[in-house]
Amino acid sequence: MNKIVFAFILIALQACAQKSYLAQLDPMGKFPSKLKEVSGMEITQDGEIWVIEDSGNKDHVYLVDQEGDIKKSLEIDHAKNEDWEDLAMDHNGNLYIGDFGNNGNDRKNLVIYKVPKDEMGKKEPNAEKIEFKYPEQKEFPPKKENLYFDTEGFFHLDDHLYIFTKNRTRPYSGKTWIYRVPDKEGDYKAEFLGDLFLCSDQDHCSVTGADISPDGKTIALLSYGYIFLLTDFDAPNFTNASIKIIDINTPTQTESICFVDNRTLFxxxxxxxxxxRKLYRLDID
Structure with a gap:
């Protein structure tokens, strides 16, 4: 085959693979001024919405309604907010707080706090520690081409917590690295599951939040202005998943995402x- 023809075919295939679909977010409400930096969100089976803020803010989880108003604030005992970046929840109602924000890729104290469901009724719930490290990280910080160890998104599935790292590489590779750790208290080496190429636009392709649908068939990865929907995977291998890119057409810093049901996202x-500083709804149908 002529090399020039082959090159054009390759470019066309890449363009098709990177096709995006435009969607409009439906605004539901606005958070109060004390919640300027909502970095993680999760919804319970009863429809309660919990949110957190990231570094520089309180060691609190907040119960909010669908207008964004605060209904309850809980200070988590034995859990310091160094950089809380996402929330996850298992089918038993246990809440997980990802304290793994790592902008400089230099942290050695990564932890996920597990708050048992029966603690959530207390004013200061007690948290268990799931401490972990990335075995592939040898330097703190690593060289610019290896800046894969910031994290802002994870979810719970089948007794494990699945972590999707935020890419800060230079030059930018467009990949998220995927890890998992057990959902029980302990100190672990995170298990590397592979990498996933999302797209090559540095401004839109680094993961800022993650969740999995209640039926376990769809993963939503959030970035600044894009949502990546992963389907047709066989956990724990997500590297060959089909990816649909949704352009949500917003200039704001989208940091939190969760499934309400199998087809609806907050x-x-x-x-x-x-x-x-707003809460939105999106029907992914």
């Missing part, structure tokens, strides 16, 4: 110069 953004 999304939250932080406040920046373009606005934000």
């Amino acid at each position: 999304i939250a953004d932080e406040q920046n110069n373009h606005g934000g």
